Amino acid sequence: EAQVTQNPRYLITVTGKKLTVTCSQNMNHEYMSWYRQDPGLGLRQIYYSMNVEVTDKGDVPEGYKVSRKEKRNFPLILESPSPNQTSLYFCASSFSPPGLRPKGEQFFGPGTRLTVL
């Protein structure tokens, strides 16, 4: 089954404790992206990756890191989480950037709800 998986689905942590949210897709997609969803703000892009070893900042990259060492995986790293990073996080993938070649559908993972105390 074609899908984007994220782990963990729920996470409660404390300020400053490094964490990683994993994202994996099995569709051989080149483009992957991380979003955060906050009430009243919709989804905002954190980072994206055009392909292996190619990553770039989105709209709200502060406090986050990513890596793309393999095509299928795109982990999101919070080196020192803070309470303002409490949010719902989504990973997404597609063959190409959805705004450039929109015939490629962007698939979303189920989300990771993160609470930073």
Next chain:
Amino acid sequence: AQSVTQPDIHITVSEGASLELRCNYSYGATPYLFWYVQSPGQGLQLLLKYFSGDTLVQGIKGFEAEFKRSQSSFNLRKPSVHWSDAAEYFCAVGALNQGGKLIFGQGTELSVKP
């Protein structure tokens, strides 16, 4: 800069009634437009998309949307709402000059009354 506005934060409709969710965008060129649905506890699912051509776009689950360039709008419609349509709906525009990312609206939460 490109932006997307969904004026209605929350809408309640009765089951069987018609539905229209509003979406307005700000974009210099012909936009690529999308509607996504997010059911509780789920990720986002693509309902429909517009690139060019026919301005009335058909999607899944009986939804359709109409692109109106003169009004900078891409409103989502459904003639008869089902209880299972209760969800949050997001309109998005593809930002051609920003790496092709999607810019999302704030979302509209739909409740369906029996």
